[in-house]
Amino acid sequence: MATIYDVSQLAGVSLATVSRVMNKNTNVSDKTRQRVLDAMEKLGYRPNTFAQSLASNCSNSVGVLVSQLDGPYYGPMMAEIESSLRLENKHVIIAVGHSDAAQEKDSVEFLLDRGCDALILDVEAVSDEYLINLSKGPTPIVLINRYIEQISERCIYLENEVGGYMATKHLIMQGHRHIAYISGPAKKHDAIERLVGHKRALSEANVEFTSALCFEGDYSEESGATGMTYLLQQRSKKPFTAVVCANDQMVSGAISVCLESGMRIPHDLSFVGYDNIPFARYISPKLTTVNNPIHEMGKMAALWLLKNLYNKNIDVNNVFMPELVIRESSIPV
């Protein structure tokens, strides 16, 4: 591998000059620059990123920590982050937190040790204090899917409460009054917020929240299925005509249980989901759901960094609004 030294020799200039033309630096005459460029070309020179990082204390890498990599959720997000950053020649190092505080912290340490210039975090288990503290450190962080007031300008998030409201409101407007709910894990912020929105829509319509009709799932298809099984048992005592689930995967599991027991959807039961994952439109019936622009949020996190860390001139907005996508799984009573 040719080094900067080889280039300087061939071009008949000093190391510093070569370094200058590499870093877009001003103050190099066109002739000299061209000589250097030619020499680089001739030698097939590629800068050594480790040496650059060591000397400049800047790695051009950003760490991305997500809860999980599989599932329909994080792929699109990662895709946007990667492509946005890649355009500016930054690279992304990934780590997975598995929604566990210890693993999340461990991953943060890991990424920090790796010399990332910044961190994009989608973390659920770690405390607000930890993150506030982390944000005071030398390495900038951006949070996706989480709102913390003290560092709100670093948060890219969805108005989950509004989405929860929309889902239930939609059913109410269709005449439903008895609405069951399968929630996400009570530990997760977004799950809580979505449920709060659900309750707000209920109380606004003067219908009482029935805790017997609320099941806590874990966002998986499976828990949607078990939740539905539970709800079906309740149904004789506590009838309901619709169910909203805190994400699409749980709707999917729930519907499959209904179908198996011979029910017809949406005639016998209306469903509303959340997230609008790609499959939502291919499930039968096509899901009415709340759109979660997760890929846009990923992109925005990347842009935030480009703007605030690498000084690109970009507009960023932190808050995203959910939107109701009405398809076929919900009909008037």
Next chain:
Amino acid sequence: MATIYDVSQLAGVSLATVSRVMNKNTNVSDKTRQRVLDAMEKLGYRPNTFAQSLASNCSNSVGVLVSQLDGPYYGPMMAEIESSLRLENKHVIIAVGHSDAAQEKDSVEFLLDRGCDALILDVEAVSDEYLINLSKGPTPIVLINRYIEQISERCIYLENEVGGYMATKHLIMQGHRHIAYISGPAKKHDAIERLVGHKRALSEANVEFTSALCFEGDYSEESGATGMTYLLQQRSKKPFTAVVCANDQMVSGAISVCLESGMRIPHDLSFVGYDNIPFARYISPKLTTVNNPIHEMGKMAALWLLKNLYNKNIDVNNVFMPELVIRESSIPV
């Protein structure tokens, strides 16, 4: 940040000794070692990975290049790769090739420039020659989802042809004789192989391959839908009782078209998919499909590296066998 120098001062030893206890710990007296360890602890010392990489020419990072990050396919693979590598304190840098030769090459360059110790590649557009050549370079590569004879020991792949055979064979054993096929892109190796397997099952049963009943899709739900629309038009001239799709997403799109036109699945038409994506069991009807152990292949690629690059003692196997998963979308004629 404390440096190795600070540690050496506090411990009252030289730089070299500190370096020794960090690496392999050879030839350091227990007392000295402990003093150094204590000093590290006290200072909260963390090695600078750039300096390590620069001096040792080893980055402890591996580059992973995939065709895409979204979709149901690559998430599980990435998850396994990340966790396997992370266990050994290696980190993964991701890049996306978008099934385009130029972008794939560009990404390889990018990862190489980044000083990756090795590359895991899931590439489709780039030529065999390119990869063979790349494998002769200083940076080891492993291929996922691709078989190239000259570098077969570096290939982790699925017997796609066998899977294609299984899917169609299953239908034939259920009495189907007229079977339509929605293939993947004719450019992609796996798509070709799956189709070859289909044809083999057909000819083995003495049924002729009807090109009018074969539609080339692109692996997306959408193309499954358009493929199905096309096939339905053919049906009056060329009747068929079953269709096999080269992946589950296309089945999903195809089934939704049938459902919309009032057909009942599987009574009016049997379907078999490929890949066994997580959603396959939640779609209605539950998909009969060919299992593609993509996550295991990802893990195996990581293990391969651990074995061959970082000298871990691990057994690896390169070939994976598909398995038929019979569910509800296919029934006897």
Next chain:
DNA sequence: CTGTTAGCGCGTTCAA
């Protein structure tokens, strides 16, 4: 506009 000179933090001889 260009060259000289220190480091950046660590691995690795070679002596002792």
Next chain:
DNA sequence: TTGAACGCGCTAACAG
């Protein structure tokens, strides 16, 4: 078993 010294390839003052 330990230490001194050099070098990895590059950036960033500081001179000129």
